[in-house]
Amino acid sequence: MLSRLCFFILTAAVFVPASAEEIRIAASDLLADFISAPLQAYGEEQAIEFKIDNIGSLPALERLRADEIDMAIIAVPANTEVPREEFRAYPFAYDVAVVAVNDRNPLDKVSIGALGGIFGSNEEFNYNSWGELDLSGWGHRTIKPLAAVIDNSISLELFKFSVLSEGQMKASVVAVKDSEVEGLLISDASSIAILSRLPKSKKIKALMISSESNGPAFGPTDENVHYGDYPIRLAFHIVYNERNHATVDKVLPILFSDEIAKALRLNHLFALPDTVRRQLTSSLVK
Numbered sequence: 001m002l003s004r005l006c007f008f009i010l011t012a013a014v015f016v017p018a019s020a021e022e023i024r025i026a027a028s029d030l031l032a033d034f035i036s037a038p039l040q041a042y043g044e045e046q047a048i049e050f051k052i053d054n055i056g057s058l059p060a061l062e063r064l065r066a067d068e069i070d071m072a073i074i075a076v077p078a079n080t081e082v083p084r085e086e087f088r089a090y091p092f093a094y095d096v097a098v099v100a101v102n103d104r105n106p107l108d109k110v111s112i113g114a115l116g117g118i119f120g121s122n123e124e125f126n127y128n129s130w131g132e133l134d135l136s137g138w139g140h141r142t143i144k145p146l147a148a149v150i151d152n153s154i155s156l157e158l159f160k161f162s163v164l165s166e167g168q169m170k171a172s173v174v175a176v177k178d179s180e181v182e183g184l185l186i187s188d189a190s191s192i193a194i195l196s197r198l199p200k201s202k203k204i205k206a207l208m209i210s211s212e213s214n215g216p217a218f219g220p221t222d223e224n225v226h227y228g229d230y231p232i233r234l235a236f237h238i239v240y241n242e243r244n245h246a247t248v249d250k251v252l253p254i255l256f257s258d259e260i261a262k263a264l265r266l267n268h269l270f271a272l273p274d275t276v277r278r279q280l281t282s283s284l285v286k
Contacts, residue, residue: 020043020049021047021049023048023070023071023248025039025069025071025251026055026060026069026071026073027052027072029054030152030154031264031267032052034260034266034269035264036052038254038257038259038263039254042251042254057074057075060072061083061239064087065086070247071238071240071247072238073092073237074236074237075235076234077161077234078161078162082239083239087240087241088239091272092238092272093235093236093271095153095155096230097194097195098155098194098196098198098220099115099192099207100185100195100205100207101191101193102186102188102205103203103205104189105130106135106137107133108205108207110133110208110209111210111212111213111217112210112211114133115163116164118192119147119159119163119173120165120170121166121169122165123165124165128142128143129142129143130143141190142190144174145191146176146184146194147159147173147194148181148193148195150178150196153178155196156194158233162232176193178195178196181195182200186201196268206219206220209231218231222273249284252280252281256280256281257277257281
């Protein structure tokens with residue numbers, strides 16, 4: 001379950017001249033490594049020394065309260081409130097789990113409950129053939145569920161937390177390397193896979209997912225993920241004390257920049273939609 005996940009902070013330091021201003025940041029290790037290089041380059045240009053501490057989200061909030069750091073980028077699981085009454089907060093990025101099938105599969109959308117029946121044990125439903133999902137012409141074709149495994153990704157844990165009431169996968173779910181999963185989906189149209197990213201091949205499609213069986217379904221786009229319509233996501237937020245706004249406001253433009261958005265996307269995270277990032281950046285201009 002996601003509640004058992006550890007949200008650590010990657011320790012890193014950017015070295016600039018001794019006269020540089022110091023800014024203390026705590027950032028989840030699920031994304032810190034991806035934003036370090038752009039922050040380093042920005043620090044060298046602006047004479048800012050970034051100190052990034054290796055602590056989890058809850059300790060980071062405690063250190064904010066004690067004024068031991070200037071800002072934090074924390075993971076905020078679903079059904080957990082962003083501490084807006086206590087801190088200034090901005091959305092920053094998202095991790096997701098994507099469910100994909102062969103493009104020849106007639107399935108385009110699926111509910112959370114149906115995914116539980118495909119992948120989970122002891123769930124409300126139990127689906128083993130595509131015919132049980134009323135796919136015309138697919139009759140008794142056996143569903144072949146796959147789970148892509150990739151280092152430093154929480155996509156499977158995120159899927160379990162968001163989809164499975166019992167948190168347990170069926171024994172029939174086959175764990176495969178992330179580098180191999182698309183080939184398996186292409187070679188066998190009866191397969192369905194949990195991915196940590198959007199599929200690269202045009203022969204594979206990401207499914208739209210609905211929170212309720214008869215509710216609207218949404219695909220994993222930047223907009224759908226950001227606004228919470230796509231249900232399998234983990235949000236990251238920037239939080240800081242109001243008293244530190246003069247310091248943090250110097251860093252926010254680079255955090256909302258195209259460079260960092262590109263770095264996040266290259267590493268299978270979802271950045272904020274471009275229009276949202278530009279609106280936030282404009283709001284920071286005095």
